[in-house]
Amino acid sequence: MGAVKSKRVPRAIREQQMLDAAVLTFARRGYAAASMDEIAEVAGVSKPLVYLYLNSKEDLFSAVIRRESEALVAAVTAAVEPGATADRQLWSGLRGFFAHTAEYPDGWAVLHQQARTHGEPFAREVAVVRAEVVAFVTELIGAAAKEAGCAGELAEREVAGLAHALVGAAESLAGWANVRTDEGPSGEREHPSAKDTAATMMNFVWAGLGRLMEGERWAPGGLIGQQGRSAAVRG
Structure with a gap:
C-alpha cells in the first residue's frame, strides 16, 4: 500500500x-x-x-507592516460607537486600540518600534496609517467643539495639533501598558486592562479638552477664560 x-x-x-x-x-x-x-x-x-x-526580506517586512496596520485600523474602527457623543466615540475607539495592541503586542512592536526606525519605504507605510488615525481623531475633536458650541474658537490648526498630540500620547501609553505589570488580587503579575488604560488616556486628554470647550486657555500666569475667571499675568 x-x-x-x-x-x-x-x-x-x-x-x-x-x-x-x-x-x-x-x-x-x-x-x-x-x-x-x-x-x-x-x-x-x-x-x-x-x-x-x-x-525577499524587505517584501516580507512590508507585507507584515501592511497586515498589522490594516488589522489595527479595523479594530479601532469596529470599536467606535456610531452615533454616540464625540467623547464616547473617542473612549470606545481608545478601548479598541488598547485592546488590540495588548492582544497583539508583537505586531504593535513591529509598527511602533521597528518600522518607524528603518527609513523608507517602511516608515512611510506606517506614516500613512498614522495619518488616517490622526484624521479620525481630528474629526472627533472638531465634533466635540461643535457640540460644545465653540467650533469657531478652536482654530483648525489647533484642532489638528491636539489630534497629533493625542495620538502620540496613545502610542506611548500602549508601549507602557504592554511592558507594565501590576500585581492582581491573587498576587500574580498582570498588564493593565484596555479599559483602565483608555480611562487613563481620557482623564489625561479629555479633562483638558473639556476646559478648552468651556473657553479656557492656558497662559504663563494661569488660566484665562471667556468670563475672566482667572486673570493671566501679562508680560
Whole structure:
C-alpha cells in the first residue's frame, strides 16, 4: 500500500503562517538581526518557500507592516460607537486600540518600534496609517467643539495639533501598558486592562479638552477664560 499523501496547505493559509512567524521574529530580534532562516523555521517551512511566496526580506517586512496596520485600523474602527457623543466615540475607539495592541503586542512592536526606525519605504507605510488615525481623531475633536458650541474658537490648526498630540500620547501609553505589570488580587503579575488604560488616556486628554470647550486657555500666569475667571499675568 502506498504512503498516504499529506494534505496540501492552501497558499493563503501558508502565507499567513509565514507572516505570523515574521511578526514574532521581527518583534523579538529586530529587522536587522532577523533572518529568513529563523522565520522559515518558526513557520515550519523551508527558506526557499518563504522566498517563493514573499520574494525577499524587505517584501516580507512590508507585507507584515501592511497586515498589522490594516488589522489595527479595523479594530479601532469596529470599536467606535456610531452615533454616540464625540467623547464616547473617542473612549470606545481608545478601548479598541488598547485592546488590540495588548492582544497583539508583537505586531504593535513591529509598527511602533521597528518600522518607524528603518527609513523608507517602511516608515512611510506606517506614516500613512498614522495619518488616517490622526484624521479620525481630528474629526472627533472638531465634533466635540461643535457640540460644545465653540467650533469657531478652536482654530483648525489647533484642532489638528491636539489630534497629533493625542495620538502620540496613545502610542506611548500602549508601549507602557504592554511592558507594565501590576500585581492582581491573587498576587500574580498582570498588564493593565484596555479599559483602565483608555480611562487613563481620557482623564489625561479629555479633562483638558473639556476646559478648552468651556473657553479656557492656558497662559504663563494661569488660566484665562471667556468670563475672566482667572486673570493671566501679562508680560
